[in-house]
Amino acid sequence: MYLCARLDNFFQFMATFRKRALDEAASHQPHRFYEEKASVSEYFGQNVLDLDKMRGYMSQKAFEAVQASVLHGAKLDRSLADEIAEGMKEWAMEMGATHYTHLFQPLTDSTAEKHEAFVSVADDVAFEKFKGTALVQQEPDASSFPNGGLRNTFEARGYSAWDPSSPVFIMDGTLCIPSVFVSYTGEALDTKVPHLKSLSALSEAAASVAQLFDENVKSVKVNLGIEQEYFLVDEALYNARPDLMLSGRTVIGHTSAKDQQLEDHYFGAIPSRVSCFMKDFETEAYKLGIMLQTRHNEVAPNQFECAPMFCDATKAIDQNMMLMIIMQKVAHKHHLKVIFHEKPFDGVNGSGKHCNWSVVTDTGVNLLSPGKTPTKNLQFLSFYASVLKAVHKHHYLLMASVASLSNSYRLGGGEAPPAVMSVFSGSTLYGIFKSIMEMGDAEVSSHSLESIKVVNSLPEIFPDNTDRNRTSPFAFTGNRFEFRAVGSSQNVASAAYVLNCIVAESLKEFRAEVDALEAAGEDRSSAVMSTVRKFVTAAKDIMFEGNGYSREWEIEAASRGLRAIKNVTEAYEVYHEQQTVDLFGKLGVLALNEVEARFEILNETYVKKLQIEARIIGDMCLNHVIPAAVRYQNILIENVKGIKEIFGKDYLDYCSSEIETLKKISKYINSVSADVESLVEARKQANKISNIALRAKAYSRDVKEMMDKVRISADNLEMLIDDEMWPLPKYRELLFF
Numbered sequence: 001m002y003l004c005a006r007l008d009n010f011f012q013f014m015a016t017f018r019k020r021a022l023d024e025a026a027s028h029q030p031h032r033f034y035e036e037k038a039s040v041s042e043y044f045g046q047n048v049l050d051l052d053k054m055r056g057y058m059s060q061k062a063f064e065a066v067q068a069s070v071l072h073g074a075k076l077d078r079s080l081a082d083e084i085a086e087g088m089k090e091w092a093m094e095m096g097a098t099h100y101t102h103l104f105q106p107l108t109d110s111t112a113e114k115h116e117a118f119v120s121v122a123d124d125v126a127f128e129k130f131k132g133t134a135l136v137q138q139e140p141d142a143s144s145f146p147n148g149g150l151r152n153t154f155e156a157r158g159y160s161a162w163d164p165s166s167p168v169f170i171m172d173g174t175l176c177i178p179s180v181f182v183s184y185t186g187e188a189l190d191t192k193v194p195h196l197k198s199l200s201a202l203s204e205a206a207a208s209v210a211q212l213f214d215e216n217v218k219s220v221k222v223n224l225g226i227e228q229e230y231f232l233v234d235e236a237l238y239n240a241r242p243d244l245m246l247s248g249r250t251v252i253g254h255t256s257a258k259d260q261q262l263e264d265h266y267f268g269a270i271p272s273r274v275s276c277f278m279k280d281f282e283t284e285a286y287k288l289g290i291m292l293q294t295r296h297n298e299v300a301p302n303q304f305e306c307a308p309m310f311c312d313a314t315k316a317i318d319q320n321m322m323l324m325i326i327m328q329k330v331a332h333k334h335h336l337k338v339i340f341h342e343k344p345f346d347g348v349n350g351s352g353k354h355c356n357w358s359v360v361t362d363t364g365v366n367l368l369s370p371g372k373t374p375t376k377n378l379q380f381l382s383f384y385a386s387v388l389k390a391v392h393k394h395h396y397l398l399m400a401s402v403a404s405l406s407n408s409y410r411l412g413g414g415e416a417p418p419a420v421m422s423v424f425s426g427s428t429l430y431g432i433f434k435s436i437m438e439m440g441d442a443e444v445s446s447h448s449l450e451s452i453k454v455v456n457s458l459p460e461i462f463p464d465n466t467d468r469n470r471t472s473p474f475a476f477t478g479n480r481f482e483f484r485a486v487g488s489s490q491n492v493a494s495a496a497y498v499l500n501c502i503v504a505e506s507l508k509e510f511r512a513e514v515d516a517l518e519a520a521g522e523d524r525s526s527a528v529m530s531t532v533r534k535f536v537t538a539a540k541d542i543m544f545e546g547n548g549y550s551r552e553w554e555i556e557a558a559s560r561g562l563r564a565i566k567n568v569t570e571a572y573e574v575y576h577e578q579q580t581v582d583l584f585g586k587l588g589v590l591a592l593n594e595v596e597a598r599f600e601i602l603n604e605t606y607v608k609k610l611q612i613e614a615r616i617i618g619d620m621c622l623n624h625v626i627p628a629a630v631r632y633q634n635i636l637i638e639n640v641k642g643i644k645e646i647f648g649k650d651y652l653d654y655c656s657s658e659i660e661t662l663k664k665i666s667k668y669i670n671s672v673s674a675d676v677e678s679l680v681e682a683r684k685q686a687n688k689i690s691n692i693a694l695r696a697k698a699y700s701r702d703v704k705e706m707m708d709k710v711r712i713s714a715d716n717l718e719m720l721i722d723d724e725m726w727p728l729p730k731y732r733e734l735l736f737f
């Protein structure tokens, strides 16, 4: 009797633990926190200090210096820095700001900020100041950020330096100054430095090819349109899941009976609570000049997407980072949590960050858009062929640029995207490349009918070129490439600078090839056409029009010599390959020690994240799953004992199902405990390995394998135990509003 009374107390406690979270979640109603203003243009960009506004806060001379630096990357004269800083402070204070911060993007996939007050005091008199030196440079401790050994122990300093190519803005009463982050000795400690350098390399290489067709082209810039996918979870339920809170994903949890199989969520009606949240974060984003254009439900339940209008790559990346911060802040008002993790829930689709990439000249021509004349089309084919060759040569590096622990739960998991790189062109364009490859030397000459026909046939193809292949990780979509393998939580810059670099290298080769042919007496059109043919032929194996998720493609890709990402930590080895080191080195984007540092940091991050997940799953099993299972086991035992008391030796006729359940529960309790122990042991063994790359490999193999095992038993227990007693919010509760 005593035992039963105690058990009763337990159920009540357990039931209320999850139930409290569910009750709280149910009380959260749709609500708008921002006043609805129909005309966004009235407040669009109000928190950004763009060039136009800046003009009013400084002398003409200072303004022109900033302008040259913003528009053309000119070096800023330090003697003007004080005046510029003063102007910025004046604007910021008018906007209600009290602090300033350099905002940089360390190698953590997030942003870093350290706020400093404008206010100062001298002789007991308070006043606001913001000096030029503080605008141009800050000195955060580099040892507290991932640095991959670039920080010597005797010199821990790092510098953040203002990047004028991205405008300053106000967030939460703080003037934010977009910055780069470098070590004391000048090596890049962030994603922005290599990205900015890759943009210059690409500009130079692309302009040299564009000049074959138009001498007036001086520079080329990259445009990015970044689509952001995310999940939303009620805050109360999120707080009741230690795994979501600490690692951003559920490490255990049985799939829900219904999830995405009815395909009823994609593009469905947006739930009111979500719609209120979306409108509110859009309002905040608009104030920061982020031109959000689309919002919709995604494939998985409680999964959504938003996309801004494409813009200059640096701005697009900075804005994406800000958007993620804003979304999280606004979500809090709505009692929601935004989950940016690539695979928060097993069994339903994960989230990505599609990266729409195009290149455009300073004369306004999109080089990936076929034009109306044969010359323009020849230019388009040159750029397209160069991208193809780049992606073919560095396909493994490009895939590795998006490889992370969190993205690995999604990459190659039979959903977007596949583990192996390929380029989808669409049937018409693919047909054109086939006929170019089949052309003989004579036909390639610009005077040949065949080549004119091919080049001329291009403009017709695009209006109806809608056969988009969603299974391709790198698809041409009319006037841009869409790189779909980037993970939803990643800083796009890491993938973008790799893409920029490989294309820059390829374009340089393209120009050199054309120059050589011209020097040998060929006329320009046929020299270009021959080079296009050569590049496309060299890259033909990367082109694939079929289903990227199919088993046949996996086999076919392997036979074409394409390398699939089977294991993230193995993929990181590509950073040691000569062609990778040469690529970054020759373009001046990353020196060898910087590449090495990145390799270290990638492995280190992988280990740390997996270690956290492994600890969480162990804790949850020992502290939540097993205790709940034991309680239910005890009830069944009491029940069987009672039946035996009443029915005596015939008791088995009346409680065989309870006994079967008891056996299963006992079996899974045993296996969970044993597997958690093995998991701890696997971690201990892996931790003994001092080489970080080898430790990461051990983690990816042994620790991951044990985590999978633990999960199976834990999820089975979830299915067996009285729902009332299960302490953790279940998938069906987390995934549906």
Ligand code: ADP
Binding pocket: 223, 224, 225, 226, 227, 294, 307, 308, 309, 310, 354, 356, 357, 358, 366, 479, 480
């Ligand atoms: P979908 O989901 O069908 O791909 P979306 O409208 O969600 O389409 O996103 C498309 C993204 O591509 C948007 O961010 C859009 O601004 C961007 N985009 C469109 N044209 C270009 C271009 N020329 N260069 C780069 N990005 C582009």
Ligand code: MG
Binding pocket: 227, 354, 482
């Ligand atoms: Mg898209």
